[in-house]
Amino acid sequence: MTRMRGFKICCGVTTIFIIILAAVFTTLALTVFKPKNPSIIANPVGLENIQFGGSPNVTLNVTLGMVVTIDNPNYGSFKFTNSTAYVDYHGVIVAEVPIQADLIPAHSKVNITTSVDLMADELTKNPYFFQDLIAGRFNFASTSSLHGKVEVIKILKLHATALSTCDITLFVASLSIDSSC
Numbered sequence: 001m002t003r004m005r006g007f008k009i010c011c012g013v014t015t016i017f018i019i020i021l022a023a024v025f026t027t028l029a030l031t032v033f034k035p036k037n038p039s040i041i042a043n044p045v046g047l048e049n050i051q052f053g054g055s056p057n058v059t060l061n062v063t064l065g066m067v068v069t070i071d072n073p074n075y076g077s078f079k080f081t082n083s084t085a086y087v088d089y090h091g092v093i094v095a096e097v098p099i100q101a102d103l104i105p106a107h108s109k110v111n112i113t114t115s116v117d118l119m120a121d122e123l124t125k126n127p128y129f130f131q132d133l134i135a136g137r138f139n140f141a142s143t144s145s146l147h148g149k150v151e152v153i154k155i156l157k158l159h160a161t162a163l164s165t166c167d168i169t170l171f172v173a174s175l176s177i178d179s180s181c
Contacts, residue, residue, distance in 0.1 A: 029156070032075065033076075033152045035074055035076070035150040035152065036073050036074055036160075037160050037162055037163070038070055038072045038074070038104065038146070039070070039073075039162060040068065040069070040071075040144055040146055040163070040164040041069045041071075041164055041166065041181045042067075042068050042069075042085055042097070042142045042144055042164060042181070043066065043068075043069065043166070043179055043181070044065065044066050044116075044177045045065045046064075046065050047062070047063070047170075047175050047176075061120055062117070062118040062120065062123075062170075063115055063117050063118070064087075064095075064118070064177065065115055065116075066097065066113070066116050067112070067113050068085065068097070068099060068111070068112040068113075068114065068144070069110070069111050069112075070102075070104050070109065070110050070162060071108075071109045072106065072107065072109070072110075072150075074106055074107070074150045074152070075106050075153075076106055076151045077103055077105050077150070078103070078104040078148055078149070078150050078160060079101075079102075079103045079148050079149055079151065080101060080102065080104075080146040080148030081101050081147055081148060082100060082101045083098075083101075083145065083146050083147070084097065084098055085099060085142055085143065085144030086143050086144070087116060087118070087140050087141070087142045087168070088140065088142075088143070089122070089123060089126060089138065089139075089140050090126055090128045092122055092126060093119075093122070094119045094122045094123055094140070095117065095118050097116050097144070099112065099114075099144065100112075136171060136172045136173050137169055137170060137171050138169070138170040138172070139167065139168070139169055140168040140169075140170065141165065141167055141168065142164070142165070142166045142168060143164065143165050144164045145161060145164070146161065147159075147161050148160060148161075166179050167179065167180050167181075
């Protein structure tokens, strides 16, 4: 009889222990380890090259230096696939920035340095080009999205997406750049 009683107590304690562990893991999975979307910010750091050509046809060659910062706030690493960031001018895409697949460790930031060549023909045939040139500034917008997975405790692999939209202003007179994301 005492063996049976000891067996029941052992089973009861084990069941309570398993229930407590399940509750703790569920709570952690829904709060602390819940994946958050990483943030991505594309910041222009300066003009690397700008050349204007005159008559009879207007030519333009512009290269912007960019730093793309990816911030992973998760407790697991963020692995994303190849992606492309776009720069548009009054709704027309004037540059594409390839972003190579990478792994961002947990709670870290990674800076990717790149250059962007603006498509001069798309800029110059835009009806706003000469107005903006006379005004002395060009307004661009950059958009980017990274699709990938967050791996938590090397067990859970959950989908995450990093989205970014930035407004970029290029000042012609000072050849400087201002941006806000």
